[in-house]
Amino acid sequence: MESSYNQIVSLIWNIADDVLRDVFLRGQYRDVILPMVVLLRLDALLEPTKDEVEEELQEHLLPCSRHHGL
16 A cells, blocks of 8 residues: 555646756745645546536626626
């Protein structure tokens, strides 16, 4: 189990190193990775309700924003 965990951790850090290099300092990776993982997890949890939320948005929020010039 620990070996699998270490492989996942290594994979994440290697991806971060490839993607974030020259954008963030290496010490800042964790400040970027954790929020992105949390957002990804929230997105996965909310996916089943996405269509319903978009319908509510269309029905309630978008007409108001047009009316108020937003």
